[in-house]
Amino acid sequence: MVVAMSGGVDSSVVAALLTQAGHEVIGITLQLYDHGAAVGRKGACCAGQDIQDARNVASRLGIPHYVLDYEDRFAATVIASFADSYVAGETPIPCVNCNSQIKFRDLLDTARELGADALATGHYIRRREGPAGPELARARDAERDQSYFLFTTTREQLAQLWFPLGDLPKSDVRTLARDLDLPVADKPDSQDICFVPSGRYSDIIERLKPEAMTPGDIVHVDGRRVGQHQGIVHYTVGQRRGLGVAFGEPLFVIRLDAGRNEVIVGPRSYLDTRRIVLRNVNWIGDGILEEAAREGLTIHARVRSTQQPQPAVLSADNNGEVSVVLTDPAGGIATGQACVFYSDAGNDARILGGGWISATKSANDDVPLARPA
Template sequence: MADGSLVAVAMSGGVDSSVTAALMVEAGYQVIGITLQLYDHGQMIDKKGACCAGQDIYDARTVADKLGFPHYVLDYESVFKQSVMDDFADSYLNGETPIPCVRCNQKVKFKDLLTTSRDLGAQALITGHYVQRLPGIGHSELHRAVDASRDQSYFLFTTTQDQLEYLRFPLGGLPKTETREHAHRFGLKVADKPDSQDICFVPNGNYASVVERLRPGALDAGEIVHLDGRLLGHHQGIINYTIGQRKGLGISAAEPLYVVQIDPLKKQVIVGSKEALAKHEVYVRDVNWLENVARFDEPQNLIVKIRSTHPGILATVRRLRTDEAVVEFAEPEYGVSAGQACVFYEGTRVLGGGWIARDTLKK
C-alpha cells in the first residue's frame, strides 16, 4: 500500500479510531471515514462509553471535518440486531455466555464494512484495534498488541486470512498512553474521551433487561438445585447466572457453592463445589484457522485463552473436522463456559480459534 493510496478508516467516534484516521492523514494517505450506526441512537444518545450511535457519530464526523476528509454514516441497525443482538439474547437463553463484540467484528465490521470499503475503491480498511498484522511466509499473520493491557486479539480470532490481507492496525505497536498523546498533538476533542464499554448496546450494564426486551419471558423464575438433587432455592431468570459464579446466588449454604451448570429446558441453575467446575477438555466449533489447517492433523501444544480476561494456559489442540477441534488442558480449568471463545496462540501469534460448544464440555 503506497503513500497517497485511498484508504477507508472505521470510525466509532472514540479516541482510538480518531487517532488512527489522523495518523493516516499525516502519513499522506487519502482517507475516507466510515461509521456504522448500529442501534437506535435516539435511545442510546446519552449512554456514556457507547460507540456507533448518537454522540459518537457526531464526534466521528467532527474529527473528519477537522482533518479534512469525507465521512459516511451507514445504517446497519437491522443487520446488527439480527447478527449480534438476537444472537446475544438467544445465547443467554441457551445457558451460554455470549461475546457480542466478536460477533460484531465477524458479522458486521469485518464483513459488510470491509465490502463497502472495497466498493469505494479503498486499498485497505484501517481500524483502531490493538492488534498487530505482521508479515509471515507467503501471508500475513495476526499477533497480539505490544501493549498487553490493551490487546484485542481474542476478539478478532474470527478474522479470515483474506480479510487480514486487506486490514491494517496502526495502533497495534503503541501503548494506549501514546495514543492519547497523539490525540492531544492533533488537537482532537475526543483526546480525553472515556473508552467504550465491551457491550455497547447495553444501557448501564443491565444486560438482563436487554435480553428480556428482545426475548419476553427470559426472566421466568426457576429452581436453584444442588448437583446432588437438593432444592436450594429459586431464581428470577437463568440469564442472571453464569458458569463459575459464586456471589449473588440468592441461596445460603454451609460450604461455598458455584454455578456449575445451567439447564435452559428445565430453567434450572445447578450449583456445586469448586471441584465440580474442573474441566479437562472442551470441543470447539466453527473454528477459524489462521494457519495451514493440515498442521492440526497432529496435536499441537499451544497456549489457549478461554475468555477475554483469561491469562492463557497450556493445552493440546487437535483438529477433528474442518471447523471443529478438541482442546485438552494441561491442568484442569475452572469456569469454562459455553458461548465463549477458545483462541489458540503460538507466542504472540493467533493461529485460530472457535466457540466452546455447550453440549460437549468434558470433565
C-alpha cells in the same frame, strides 16, 4: 483507504496518522442501534455523541466522512444472536460477532465498493507479513491487546485490513491525539456493550425473549434441589453472590441447563475445566487445521479476555470435532465464550485462530460433559 471511525480516540488517531502519511482517507461511522438512550452516558460505545465526535474529527482532518445506517443488520446479526445465546444457557460475546459480521464483513465489502485498497481500524492487534501471507499477532501493549475479540478474522479479510495501533501503547496514542489537536484526545474509552445502555443484560433479554424469565429449579451437582430461580439469564457460570440459596458451604454456578431450565450449583472445585469442545472454528495458522492438529498440536489457549494464554493441546479428530485440553484446569469457563489459539504466551505471539466453546469437561471425573440445550 477507509477508516472505521467510532468517534473514539483510537480510530481518530488512525485516521489522522494515515492522512499525515499521504493516504486518501475516507472516514465511515456506523450507526448500529437506537442510540438515544445512551447519549451522554459516560463510558458508552456507539452512542449518538460518537457520531458527532467522528464527524468533528473528520472535519478537523479535512477528510470526507459518511454515516451508514446498519441498524437492521446489527439487530439481526448481533443483538438477536446475543439473546438466543443467553436463552440457550450460554454466555455470549457480542463484540466478536460485531467485528466479524459487521465490521470485517459488511463494512469491508463497502470499502471494496468504494474502491478502497484497505480498511483500517483502531483495534490493538498487529498484522504482519509471514512466509505464507499476512498473519495476526498480539498487540505490543498486553493490557490493550484485543486479539481475543478478533479470532474470527479470516485470511481473506486480512489481505485488506490494517491495524496501525498494534505497536503502540495507549499512552502514546493519547499523546498523539493531543499533539494532533484532535477534539477527542481526552475522551473516555468505551466500557459497556453498546446496545445495553442500562448495563443490565437481562433487560434486553426480557424484551426480546420473555420466555427466558420462566422460573425453575436451582439444583446441586449431587441432584438435590436447593432453591428456585426467576430465569436462567440472571445467572452466569462462576457466579457466587445473589444465588438466594442457604447452604452449609459456598456454592457457585457450575453450568446452566436450558433444556431443563435449571441452574446447576456446587463447590468451587467443580468449576475447574480441563477439556473444551469447540464449534465454528476459524483457523489462520499454517496449513489445514485437520492436518496440523490431527496428532495434537501444542498451543497456548486463552479462554477469557482477561486471562493470559496458557499451555494446551489442540486436537481435531476424523469426525470433525475440535477440542482443546488445558495443561492446568481453568475455572469458570462457560459455553458461548471463545477459546483463542496462540503460538506462545508472549506479547509477540501469533494468533492461530479460535472457536466458540460448545461443551466443557470438568476436571472432576464424576461431572459429565456440560452442553447447553
